[in-house]
Amino acid sequence: MHSDPRILGYLGRALSLELSAVQMYSTQARLCAAWGLDEPARRLREESLEEMQHADRIIGRMVALGVAPNASQLRPAAVGADLMSLLQADYAFELELVQLYYDAATHSARQGLSDDRLFFQTLLEEEQAHARELTTWLAELDRPIGASLDPVLSATVQTSTERAQARISGDADKEGWLNSGQANRRRAQRDLAAQRARNGR
Numbered sequence: 277m278h279s280d281p282r283i284l285g286y287l288g289r290a291l292s293l294e295l296s297a298v299q300m301y302s303t304q305a306r307l308c309a310a311w312g313l314d315e316p317a318r319r320l321r322e323e324s325l326e327e328m329q330h331a332d333r334i335i336g337r338m339v340a341l342g343v344a345p346n347a348s349q350l351r352p353a354a355v356g357a358d359l360m361s362l363l364q365a366d367y368a369f370e371l372e373l374v375q376l377y378y379d380a381a382t383h384s385a386r387q388g389l390s391d392d393r394l395f396f397q398t399l400l401e402e403e404q405a406h407a408r409e410l411t412t413w414l415a416e417l418d419r420p421i422g423a424s425l426d427p428v429l430s431a432t433v434q435t436s437t438e439r440a441q442a443r444i445s446g447d448a449d450k451e452g453w454l455n456s457g458q459a460n461r462r463r464a465q466r467d468l469a470a471q472r473a474r475n476g477r
């Protein structure tokens with residue numbers, strides 16, 4: 277058992293978020309496939325596998341510390357009416373992970389726990405890379421989101437996360453996303469056609 281209970285708390289929260297990310301990306305990959313967006317579906321599927329590897333690493337860490345993983349509550353998968361809204365929700369989610377790992381790595385460093393700091397720092401850098409990839413993807417879709425990647429700016433992270441989640445859940449209620457397949461498909465195909473036109477394909 278770890279001597280610092282806060283480290284166990286960070287690990288527990290990380291496991292819940294990583295497993296939620298698996299559920300989210302896997303769901304979104306299926307949605308994109310249903311909309312006929314094969315390439316986004318492939319990328320989101322890859323993302324879900326990466327998040328599963330993160331969850332596996334956290335489980336490994338917990339087991340090594342003699343702690344039984346016990347994530348019991350997953351975050352509902354963020355869904356939306358089009359690819360843009362999915363990616364914006366993903367970005368907000370990645371920022372939450374960035375913030376968590378930043379806090380965990382900072383705490384570990386302050387306590388002189390170098391193994392823990394390294395463990396969380398590596399995850400932090402990988403989630404920052406995910407967030408950067410999403411900003412690039414969103415920029416390709418031509419809608420800047422204007423949020424900061426700097427984990428120190430927690431207020432910005434919090435605000436953007438809450439705003440994105442409120443908007444996504446509002447869209448989900450309003451649009452009945454799961455049952456409006458035709459409209460979703462047409463919108464998704466328009467997004468893809470616009471993206472292809474911009475890319476000269």
Ligand SMILES: [Fe+2]
Pocket residue numbers: 294297326327330373403
């Ligand atoms: Fe992750």
Ligand SMILES: [Fe+2]
Pocket residue numbers: 297327370373402403406
């Ligand atoms: Fe991620």
